Amino acid sequence: MAFLDIRTLRKAYGSAIALDGVDLSINEGEFVTLLGPSGSGKTTLLMSIAGFTRPDSGTILLDGADITGVDPEDRNFGLVFQGYALFPHLSVANNIAFPLRVRKWDKARIAARVDEVMKLVGLDKLAARKPRELSGGQQQRVAIGRALAFGPKILLLDEPLSALDRKLRDTMQRELKRLHQETGVTFVFVTHDQEEAYAMSDRIAVFQNGNIVQIGSPREIYRAPASRFVAGFLGGNNILSAQTDGAQLDLFGIRMPMPAAYDRTRHGDGAITVWVRPEDIALGDVAPGAVCFSVKVADVSFVGTSERVTVITADGQELSVLAPSAIARELTPGSTATCALLPSAIGFLARE
Amino acid sequence: MSSFQRWAFGLTVPAALLTICLYVVPILQVLALSFTEPTFGLGNYVEMFGSAAIGRVVRTTMIVSAVTTVLTIVMSYAVAFALVHMRPAARRVALFMVMVPFWVSVLVRAFAWITILRRNGVLNSALVGSGAIAEPLELVYNQFGVIVGMVHYMMPFAILLLYANLSEIDPRIIQAARSLGARPVTIFTRVWLPLSLPGLAIASLFIVIFSLGFLVTPAILGAGRVLMVAEYISVQISSTLRWGVATALSTTLLLVVGLLVAVAARSPALRAAFEGGRR
Known part of the structure; x- marks a missing residue:
């Protein structure tokens, strides 16, 4: 059985169908990208995995346990938002410490872990800065560090690179790949950018109209698009x-x-x-x-x-x-x- | 300065002149009376600080203003917080209800509170009629009545100020806190509250300043028994004609308010409020 199992997930907003019976299995430690044009349902699926969107029907299983009805605060998944959503009133160190304080870790353990995470994401010299004093790329690193700090089972990323310029995006792609390899955490990454998907993913799931129309490794999808839509969408x-x-x-x-x-x-x-x-x-x-x-x-x-x-x-x-x-x-x-x-x-x- | 900027600046001149000639100069003249009436010198100020009656008025003013501010802020925060969490349709209705009091004259509102709160008023009749109490409660013509009326007057302002602040908080920040494992109480104390400090600071300052100089509501709901500074000044000017003391008290009130604003403007929370989007 797969690590994360998504079974016939459906979600409609009024007459607009966001998820039309999506099935997806993700293995532990995999880097899976949900790729598709805007409105194709990829973000709705990510937010359903995070717990913020309640599907109309279908189930989400984690390690065989049904988590469909579990609140986001109880899922222990890291989530990196488009626009980062850092706490503007907290310093870099306190942003990263937030999930640890919530979990009532003791002080020494929090300090050690914050140090470790800041080194991991390459921010060790900026501990006291506020988010507004950081560049876009640095804010991005804080957001990723914060989401990884508490040792989540899965890291969910919602178009985190879309606000960065091209050069920084390339650097961050390599960074994400490195973080994925170093932490061994399962990554689920949402993007509409095929090059981003090719560069980082183990597998890509291509979305169209609330459905996954093809899933496979970047090379498979590039060499053998399954439909006219996939062939056309992939640049x-x-x-x-x-x-x-x-x-x-x-x-x-x-x-x-x-x-x-x-x-x-x-x-x-x-x-x-x-x-x-x-x-x-x-x-x-x-x-x-x-x-x-x-x-x-x-x-x-x-x-x-x-x-x-x-x-x-x-x-x-x-x-x-x-x-x-x-x-x-x-x-x-x-x-x-x-x-x-x-x-x-x-x-x-x-x-x- | 570009020629457009010169024009724009020029357009503000008439309004500025009008304000200075018809408002600032007369006020300064009146305030100057505190040093010249009835004789030249600081006599009025000496009398003011020595007077037991004025001491009582100042104490009443401070207590009523403080209680009004705390009650207004706490209740308004609850309303503003609820507004932010409503669906858009419900929010439109609720915001409309918040604004309705703006269209009712402050006099009408004060007299309406009297009909509700007096001995044989709506509230007491209902309470006695239902057997909840045996004797009617003293709800008006005392500090309680004044505070009720003032809180009612201030709340729409505070709600709108706080709502403006709370609705600027990115909902994704709240979602981020949830995804990091924080429960509702933690999210409120660690995220909502710190992020609404600028709004709380500016709303509190606004209510305090408004309360210190409030005239109509305390005069009607206090009926002379709850004497606040503004009413005391008004009585000195129109009834007892002690203009010297009245203007000395006015000058002091103006200085106190000015001082409050100056101190508040130095606090980081309020600076953030004034800087707004630059955060």
Whole structure:
């Protein structure tokens, strides 16, 4: 049995369904990310685990015991809020000591633990500061330290990095990963940012309309999105229409042998939907076994490490391609170019 | 200063001039009377500090003001706390009821309390009629009646001041305290109370200052038997025509209030209240 078991959890706010029978099992010590667009139910699920949202039906089991009706103050889960929710009237040390005082630890034990936690989250020199005297990243560390101080069974994090700038976010991602490894606490992390999810998680649960539509490791989800929604939500994937008779594939008006990933019973035949990652399409150079097709360049935009080139295929489909700057620089909108694609890079979506 | 700022500043000049000419100057003139009436010197102040009658008035004023402030703050805090926890629809109704007294003249409210509290009034009749008491209670024309009337007058102000403070407290901070294992009593004493200190400080200051100079309600509900400073001054000015003593007392009252504000403004809690969002 899993450590935390969520069974057919339902929650509606009036006519809006926030959770539509969610099932999720989390193992002890796992880092699970709930990923989805806003309003998809991920925060409602997190707040249900925390105990602040009462589900309409369904159960939450912790180590086999039903905790669905237990008050948040009795669950012993750490919770890190969006915006941190530090106590503004207490110093850093007293914020971290708060859960320990509530639990009536003796003074020496509290002092020792506060010291230990502040070292853990890298705040040892700021004990006397008030939250308003700290930067966003430091406040974040206090919030995490406070939530970990009392040794919670699970740490719940509600989009904690969304208010930080990009560089700080990268640092905090590594910090969270380190804290997860050092403490061994089970982390449940909510975000709408796929890169954040990929960087830290053992498993990602993708939410859509109050349901988990796919759950798996970051690589699984990236390589094999289960539905059109997942393929589209996970950033920049090309979702394309194709034709097949079951033996050969017609894509961009080019006929090619059917890739091995195709399964007639799951993916159907006739008009089907496929996806291709932008980085799997090559502009110009042709690898052995690749299929070539000519396109019209619509737009070239610089995205940092490479260029994102938007092209129109012969059958009028828009295609996003990531290309090295050296190649993309040669292209001007309106010109024609040749793209190459390995048939094995084509993914198929199940019939819906 | 930009030209817009100059214009904006210029627009405040008429109101400032009006206030200075028609309010500040006359007040200073009246206060100056305390040194010149009937003869030049500090005679009025010597008389004031020596007078047993004025001593009693000051003591009454301090007791009534203190009790009024404590009762007003405690009860208003309870109401404001409840307001913060209400659903929006219920809160709109409750806030409306808090504001209703603002539309009723203070005179009408004082006389309404008399009809309720006097010997054969609504409350005594009900209590005697139900057999709870044999003799009617003395509920008005004494300190009790004055305090009831004053607390009733002050509560809406205190409720609104405290509500403004409490509703600024981020509900996620309270949730955070719960997630950290704190129970309701702990959350109240360790989180709500410290975070509402600025509101409590400013509401208390407001009520104390208001109470010290309160005239109408003590005059009507005290009926001359509970003499507070403002009524004493009014009697000296309009009936006994001892303007010198009256203005000396007014000057002292003004100084005391000024001192209270100055001291309070130095306290961290009140500074936080004045600084507001900058916390």
